[in-house]
Every structure is written in structure tokens, then in C-alpha cells.
Amino acid sequence: MSVVPASIGYEHAASSGHELATLAAFEILEAGGNAVDAGVAAVLALGVLYSDQVSVAGVAPMVIRSGKTGELITITGLGGWPEALNADEFIARHQGEIPLGVRRTVVPAAPDAYLLALSRFGTMRFADVARRAAGYAAKGFARHKVMVDYIEQYADCYRNFDENVSIWMPGGTVPETGTLFVQEDLGRTLNYLIDVDLNAGGRDAGLRAVRHAFYEGDIASQIVRHMESNDGLLAASDLAGFRSQVVPTLTREFQMGGRAIRVHTCGAWTQGPALHAALSTLDALHIQDYAYGSADYYHAIAESLKLALADREGYLGDPDFVDVPVAQMTSAEYGRAQAHRVNARSASPGLPMPGAIAGYTPYVSPVMVRTEPERLPADTSIVAVVDREGNAICCTPSDTSWDTPVVPGTGLAISSRGQQSWAVHGHPSCLAPGKRPRLTPNPCFIECEDEWFMPFGTPGGDQQVQANAQVLLSHLHFGMPLQEAIEAPRLITHSHPDSFAPHASSPGRLTIEGRVAEEVSDDLSERGHKVERLADWTHAVAGICAVKRDHKTGRIEGAADPRRMSRAIGR
Numbered sequence: 001m002s003v004v005p006a007s008i009g010y011e012h013a014a015s016s017g018h019e020l021a022t023l024a025a026f027e028i029l030e031a032g033g034n035a036v037d038a039g040v041a042a043v044l045a046l047g048v049l050y051s052d053q054v055s056v057a058g059v060a061p062m063v064i065r066s067g068k069t070g071e072l073i074t075i076t077g078l079g080g081w082p083e084a085l086n087a088d089e090f091i092a093r094h095q096g097e098i099p100l101g102v103r104r105t106v107v108p109a110a111p112d113a114y115l116l117a118l119s120r121f122g123t124m125r126f127a128d129v130a131r132r133a134a135g136y137a138a139k140g141f142a143r144h145k146v147m148v149d150y151i152e153q154y155a156d157c158y159r160n161f162d163e164n165v166s167i168w169m170p171g172g173t174v175p176e177t178g179t180l181f182v183q184e185d186l187g188r189t190l191n192y193l194i195d196v197d198l199n200a201g202g203r204d205a206g207l208r209a210v211r212h213a214f215y216e217g218d219i220a221s222q223i224v225r226h227m228e229s230n231d232g233l234l235a236a237s238d239l240a241g242f243r244s245q246v247v248p249t250l251t252r253e254f255q256m257g258g259r260a261i262r263v264h265t266c267g268a269w270t271q272g273p274a275l276h277a278a279l280s281t282l283d284a285l286h287i288q289d290y291a292y293g294s295a296d297y298y299h300a301i302a303e304s305l306k307l308a309l310a311d312r313e314g315y316l317g318d319p320d321f322v323d324v325p326v327a328q329m330t331s332a333e334y335g336r337a338q339a340h341r342v343n344a345r346s347a348s349p350g351l352p353m354p355g356a357i358a359g360y361t362p363y364v365s366p367v368m369v370r371t372e373p374e375r376l377p378a379d380t381s382i383v384a385v386v387d388r389e390g391n392a393i394c395c396t397p398s399d400t401s402w403d404t405p406v407v408p409g410t411g412l413a414i415s416s417r418g419q420q421s422w423a424v425h426g427h428p429s430c431l432a433p434g435k436r437p438r439l440t441p442n443p444c445f446i447e448c449e450d451e452w453f454m455p456f457g458t459p460g461g462d463q464q465v466q467a468n469a470q471v472l473l474s475h476l477h478f479g480m481p482l483q484e485a486i487e488a489p490r491l492i493t494h495s496h497p498d499s500f501a502p503h504a505s506s507p508g509r510l511t512i513e514g515r516v517a518e519e520v521s522d523d524l525s526e527r528g529h530k531v532e533r534l535a536d537w538t539h540a541v542a543g544i545c546a547v548k549r550d551h552k553t554g555r556i557e558g559a560a561d562p563r564r565m566s567r568a569i570g571r
Helices: 019-029 033-050 087-093 110-121 126-139 145-153 162-168 186-199 202-213 218-229 236-240 272-284 295-315 332-339 461-477 482-487 520-527
Strands: 008-010 012-016 062-065 071-077 251-255 259-265 383-387 392-395 444-448 451-457 491-493 509-512 530-533 544-551 554-558 567-570
Touching: 008 012, 012 019, 012 033, 012 544, 012 554, 019 033, 019 126, 019 383, 019 567, 033 110, 033 126, 033 383, 033 392, 033 461, 062 110, 062 444, 062 451, 071 110, 087 544, 110 126, 110 202, 126 186, 126 202, 186 202, 186 218, 202 218, 202 236, 251 272, 251 461, 259 272, 259 461, 272 295, 272 332, 272 444, 272 461, 295 332, 295 461, 295 491, 295 520, 383 451, 383 544, 392 444, 392 451, 451 461, 461 482, 461 491, 482 544, 482 554, 520 530, 544 567
Parallel strands: 008 567, 509 530
Antiparallel strands: 008 554, 012 383, 012 567, 062 071, 062 392, 251 259, 259 444, 383 392, 444 451, 451 544, 491 509, 544 554, 554 567
């Protein structure tokens, strides 16, 4: 029995990381917009409602399904390092670190991704889909617990930037849950872009005008002046020349629950391949034959995830710069080889080594053991929308406001996603001019041909692949209703280098929700896992949102994780 009921519709449904973002999407759908229009409205709203973790000027990878053709594409929504970057000088100057501030700035990709999605797949103007976000910023909303928890975790970092403190920590203290949060500058920026659209003439002209304003016009000028005054690298040419890539999804078919299931993720510029790799290993271990929720079950999941994340570290990087063995590391054959590395009775000691792939030499990171208490991960949010025509979108917008100064007068924290690069020569994600960081935000899409499809995903940094895999197992292999599968207790391994600078690790650490029986966690401890029991329900284990459409009945099920402010609405 689920704690929160699923939302059922036949016209459309939306699920997102905050109820007001879901409302923004739903209102667009009710007004005649399609799933992409609604998805962009929700994502813009999340840039306000989760502005501590999602920037309007951040990253926004998305997967879009065309209702007419059934085709799936990815809009990358991720920018690269500025062309002025000198990697050798950067590494020497910062001693192999990615420092706080504008030096970690990459090209802000989210606005371009939103406008591209609207242009190619949407039906509405930018002004139509941005009004809710602008209103939330200008008029305010109640600060929610997830935001307050996050600000409290990163309060010392916020205090490096006076402008940021004035927005997120007025008076220099962590705000209380439920207090009104108004972002006047961000509201003015969004309303300015709305006016730019409406003054441009038709829809297409408006979209072009909004893009010009951000990447070449007034906003671009403000961003560049800000960078120049703070020793940043981002230049006007980086902004003007940026375009998001449109690429196929990374696809692998699995047998789950007696059905052929296609799993779609983003490519090697994200951690997407790690989900395929983990599922391949679990498939080879015949996870469907394990007793659900047993120590054997959780041990197999933890060990498979550790191996997949070791390969993520050893092989993944921007495929425009790095030869990544994606086909090999996501194959069934490789999954079987990885499964042989899993000891059924013993946790792998320390950090596992990457697997062996013929013709490739993985990077092996030195182990930097975390010495400070682990914080909540630098985070993200999620939107999934489906309409009656079969159009669908899944987007995981992101970028934090604690690690880079806001551009004065705009409310915009420009993408600091460079924190997911490495300032280490030889690492597949070592920074370079134009090179994209290895992104944790990773929207997903699942389909069972001629039966159903489902956009889904989660915030949570390094938790994303882990939570996604566990929900898929619960729902597809073990037959749980979707909402129950999302609510089922989860574990998270921390036995890997953190994707966020300074890339420390906690070898052997395994966190697990308190609803898991103590005898199970005791058994896991005996196998060598360093088990830490969490609260029964905690947003420290991610927050899945999903929307599933049945082809035969037209039934659309929206599900949302009660661990966060997530909400689904369908009609």
C-alpha cells in the first residue's frame, strides 16, 4: 500500500520535484499546450522553487518523445568549458582543485535547451510557459524543508558570496521552513524575457529574440561583465556560439518481468551508461530470483552499483573528446563478466577497480577518503510529462547557488557544473576548452513496445543511477505498482569517488533507510559493508518522479516520491 496515491489521467499527467512546478505544467496542458510546453513551464518553475539546486542559467538535459513518430531524442542541455581555458595553467594555479566561484563556470546551456525544445516540439510561446515561474519569483512562495535542509548544509559556502547570502540567507542565517521567499531580481529577469518575446512579433521570432537576449544581448553583457570582474573565463564568444546538441538516446534492451524492456538514458557525457551497466550485472546475477528485500538482494544491488560506478570513474567523459567504450561496458557479455566479480558473501574491500575492457586502459583514481562529514549531495530536480497524443518529456535541470556568485541584479547563478570535471591530467573527464563535464543529471525513459512507455528520473547526484535501478527492479522484476516501487526503501553506496569536486570517497559506506529490517542491515554489516541506518524516510536517497502511459487503454499514471516536495497531477 502506497503512502501517496498515484495520480491517474487519460488526457495528460505531469510529475515533478515540487507541487507548484507540477501545477505550472498542468495548467499549460489544460490550456491546450503539449507535453513539451508543459515540461518547459515546470522546469522554469523549478529554477525558482529550487533555486538553491536548480538554476535558470544552469544545465537541463532532457529526453523528448514525439507522439507522431514514437522517436526519442536527447537535447543535451550541457555547456562546455570556456575556450579561454588553459588546462595546464588552471591545474597548476589551483593545485588540481576546481575552486569555488566563477572559475568553475561552464557555458550555461539550460535556456538554449528550453528554447530549442519549444521550437522543435512545442506549440506555445516562451511567455506562455514562463509566466508561472516569473510569478513564483516575484510574488514568492513558502520555503520548503528540502531547500532549507540544503541551505543549512552549505551555509558556510554561501557565506563566501554576499549577493548569494542576501538572497538565500537574509541576515546571514539559515531561513525557517514555511517563511516567504521572494526573488525580485530573478522575477525581473524572467519578466524581461517574457517582454522580449511578446515584443518580437510571432512565436518563432519571439523564441529567437529570447535566445538573443540571453546569449548575445543584455543578459549576455551582464554575465560577461560579471565574469571579467571576478577573474572568470567565460567570454561573449562562448555564449554567442553555444548550441545544445540533439542526439539519440543510449538504448539497451533487458528482459524484465517477462517483457522486453528498452531502457533509454543520456550518453557518456553523463552517468547514463552506468545505469545500463548496473542493470546488466544484476541481470547476469538473476536478481529476479532473489528474495525481495533480503540481505542477499541488497548486497547484490550494492555490489553491482559499486562496479558500475567504478567504470563510470574509469571510462566516462565527453565523447567529443574521449573514446568511451560505451557499447562494451553496457553489453550483456560484459555484465556477465562483472557478475563474476561479485562475491555473494563479502563486500568488495575499498573502492573496486574498473572492469577490464579489451583495447582500453581505465583511469584509476587515487583514493581520497572523505575526512569531513558527508553533506547532502549537490542536487538537481526532475520533470516528467505525458500528453494524450503520446508526446513526452523528461528533464533533470540543475546547478547550485552555493558555489558561485550570482550575477548582480539578475538573480542568476551561472552554471558552475565545472565542479563535475577533474583538474587531473589523464582522467577521462579532465577539463579542456569546450569539453563538457561528466554530468550527474540524467533523465531516463523506459518503454515496453506496443504496451507502455515511461519517462522517469530523480535528483540526487551520485544517487541517481542507484535510485533509478532500484525502482526499476521493484516495479518491473517484482511487480510492484509504480508508486509503491518509488516508495520502497532504498540503499545508497558511497564507495566511489564523488562526482562533485573535490571528488572524495567513503570506501565501503552503505546508507540504508530505517524501514529495512535491522537483521538485514546487520547481515550486510557482517559481509563487510559499513552500514549506516538513516531515517525511515529521507530525501538523502533521491526522489523519483515518473509518468507511465498505457498504449491500449490510454491510461496515464503519474507517480511522485513523498521523500521530497514532489507531486503528480493527471486528468
